[in-house]
Amino acid sequence: MKKGKKNRLDEMQEQKMLRIEHNCCWLAFFGLFAVILVQLLYYGMEEAERFAGEWIVFMCMAVYIVAACIKNGIWDRRLRPSFQTNLYASAAGGLAGGFIRFLATYRECGDLWTALRIGGIVFLCILVVCTAVMSLGVFLYRKRVERLDAEAEMESGDEEGEETGGNGK
Amino acid sequence: MARNIAIKVARAEKDMTQKALAEAVGISRQTMNAIEQGEYNPTIKLCRSICRVLGKSLDDLFWEDE
Numbered sequence: 444m445k446k447g448k449k450n451r452l453d454e455m456q457e458q459k460m461l462r463i464e465h466n467c468c469w470l471a472f473f474g475l476f477a478v479i480l481v482q483l484l485y486y487g488m489e490e491a492e493r494f495a496g497e498w499i500v501f502m503c504m505a506v507y508i509v510a511a512c513i514k515n516g517i518w519d520r521r522l523r524p525s526f527q528t529n530l531y532a533s534a535a536g537g538l539a540g541g542f543i544r545f546l547a548t549y550r551e552c553g554d555l556w557t558a559l560r561i562g563g564i565v566f567l568c569i570l571v572v573c574t575a576v577m578s579l580g581v582f583l584y585r586k587r588v589e590r591l592d593a594e595a596e597m598e599s600g601d602e603e604g605e606e607t608g609g610n611g612k
Numbered sequence: 613m614a615r616n617i618a619i620k621v622a623r624a625e626k627d628m629t630q631k632a633l634a635e636a637v638g639i640s641r642q643t644m645n646a647i648e649q650g651e652y653n654p655t656i657k658l659c660r661s662i663c664r665v666l667g668k669s670l671d672d673l674f675w676e677d678e
Contacts, residue, residue, distance in 0.1 A: 516642055592631075595645035599620070599630045 533573035541566030
């Protein structure tokens with residue numbers, strides 16, 4: 444857009460277009476997630492190749508969002524990057540994953556105890572893996588912010604306290 | 613977009629570092645730096661916040677002479 448054709452949208456239209464694209468992106472993201480879950484429940488993990496395409500696109504979107512945010516020193520609009528937050532988010536994901544696996548197993552074998560055990564194992568696995576991955580993300584985010592701050596300091600050319608004494612216009 | 617020297621001068625007059633100004637305005641240091649470097653075009657709301665903290669008018673900080 445920048446190098447090629449001239450942007451025909453004015454400022455407000457541009458903002459609205461970004462908003463539309465933003466909504467469309469999240470619709471695609473959660474739409475894919477829902478499709479994967481439905482297919483997982485319907486076919487089970489034994490026929491995972493049926494939804495491999497959706498899973499690859501979903502993971503590409505997830506990896507892109509995380510990588511782009513960390514590169515730009517952004518974590519989240521509301522959540523703080525802390526171990527406690529990571530633990531809660533991982534537990535929520537683990538509960539959802541464990542419940543889905545429980546339903547899928549119960550549907551396949553009909554044994555409640557086996558389904559509960561497998562659901563519990565999946566919950567624990569997701570909890571541990573997600574907490575570890577998110578902690579790594581927080582570590583990378585903090586390193587990146589430090590680097591961006593250092594770059595900003597170099598570009599602005601001011602060290603802490605350098606300007607004391609003020610130089611007028 | 614040209615670099616915004618006026619903001620740098622105004623915060624120097626107030627003995628403020630870029631980090632201190634960013635915190636006072638409620639934005640990240642990277643954003644403040646991008647504004648000073650002319651890499652980011654802030655909204656009028658953010659311009660007014662910066663002006664308020666530095667005690668300057670919009671013209672003082674954001675008007676570009678041809």
